[in-house]
């Protein structure tokens with residue numbers, strides 16, 4: 001009896017020291033029609049550890065999370081949870097066992113409050129009566145623990161992306177999650193929000209919660225995760241401790257070669273007259289007195305913090321939102337588009353930041369999306385010349401390196417990985433006759449290798465004589481591509497940098513200078 005208890009005690013102590021794998025996937029395979037998204041992948045996650053998953057667009061990262069979440073079933077292989085084999089019947093089943101997955105596209109019900117979202121499917125009731133007050137108080141407490149002080153009853157649609165992520169994390173906490181997986185949580189966050197999220201993730205691990213973290217931002221991956229798994233074409237190619245790899249080695253595992261940003265200097269200094277002139281553009285409280293010009297053949301970068309008004313200016317120029325004061329001229333004639341259609345007809349194309357909302361019709365195929373703005377060009381006597389359309393779509397899809405290669409242009413875009421959807425948005429504008437192209441965060445969610453390819457595409461558009469306005473929060477991208485950079489701060493152009501004066505330090509100084 002005595003020895004029995006002693007033995008049990010010893011076993012427990014040993015258990016604390018040898019790390020327990022909470023989740024273990026062995027030889028897991030997942031096929032979709034025409035693609036093996038995951039091919040015999042082994043993957044284990046330990047309690048209290050942040051484990052990052054990285055890889056190129058379409059490598060299988062989101063698919064892996066969907067299996068863990070019970071949203072998809074493996075075609076082969078085994079999943080063990082807490083030491084025993086499991087089959088998740090549904091996302092709710094996985095959630096009940098302690099697994100919360102936060103997807104690339106957030107999954108809250110927009111018109112419900114944070115409280116209702118947090119308790120969805122596990123509402124508290126007493127004697128058949130919903131305990132709304134108790135749930136609201138519990139929700140507020142969980143949100144407060146994560147540093148989010150909001151009215152839990154207001155619809156989550158009114159919250160920022162960062163706030164909605166915290167609501168999903170609060171949901172995990174209220175449900176006593178033991179594993180939280182996040183799919184590219186930082187892609188749309190400001191630096192400040194990323195820091196806050198990182199703190200919260202650290203706190204989860206101190207509670208013994210396992211965290212799986214998918215991201216294309218390798219600096220963050222290296223800061224947050226202690227273990228990293230690299231997927232390539234559905235296979236696991238490397239797993240190890242973060243301290244074992246530097247960024248270059250990680251990229252080599254991901255892409256199979258060295259990748260570095262190249263400076264793409266303008267072929268020649270553009271001397272021609274501006275194709276777009278913006279004078280004193282104002283719409284309070286979004287932007288004030290914005291003036292700049294674009295010449296054919298140049299790439300003008302627009303830097304600034306998230307919220308500085310860059311996208312608002314772009315959306316106004318694209319005819320999506322109006323402006324209140326100021327004047328714009330396009331090739332010397334007044335320009336004031338009342339719709340995106342009018343902007344396109346006048347020769348201004350806009351590549352939006354939010355591909356899901358503005359950029360793509362998800363149920364359309366790649367071809368349909370890519371040729372949508374230019375369909376008229378493929379028409380003769382009221383008929384679409386299908387072969388021309390197919391040829392055009394295929395050329396554009398190849399130019400952006402759509403995966404899997406060679407690109408299948410008849411695939412519905414909803415079936416593409418997140419980064420490949422972004423490439424379709426870019427491909428769409430390669431075909432237009434636009435004289436001016438406004439890119440808003442064109443490489444967000446795109447892997448490092450494909451980024452370099454997109455940079456080459458953008459430079460070649462300028463070399464063809466198009467004027468490019470490039471909004472990017474990634475400074476190395478602006479420095480690699482832009483001939484000059486406008487820096488926006490609090491809705492105004494705080495300065496313009498070119499040549500020798502153009503450096504990361506100068507851009508940051510202008511972007512954050514005290515007002």
Ligand SMILES: Nc1ncnc2c1ncn2[C@@H]1O[C@H](COP(=O)(O)OP(=O)(O)OP(=O)(O)O)[C@@H](O)[C@H]1O
Nearest residue numbers: 032037057058059060061062063415416417418419
């Ligand atoms: N519902 C689906 N139907 C068909 N194919 C799919 C579906 N979902 C994903 N795929 C395919 O599976 C592969 C892996 O996609 P997945 O979304 O896991 O990539 P990812 O690594 O998350 O990429 P990204 O970095 O672009 O988000 C891709 O080739 C994708 O097109």
Ligand SMILES: [Mg+2]
Nearest residue numbers: 061062417418
């Ligand atoms: Mg993905």
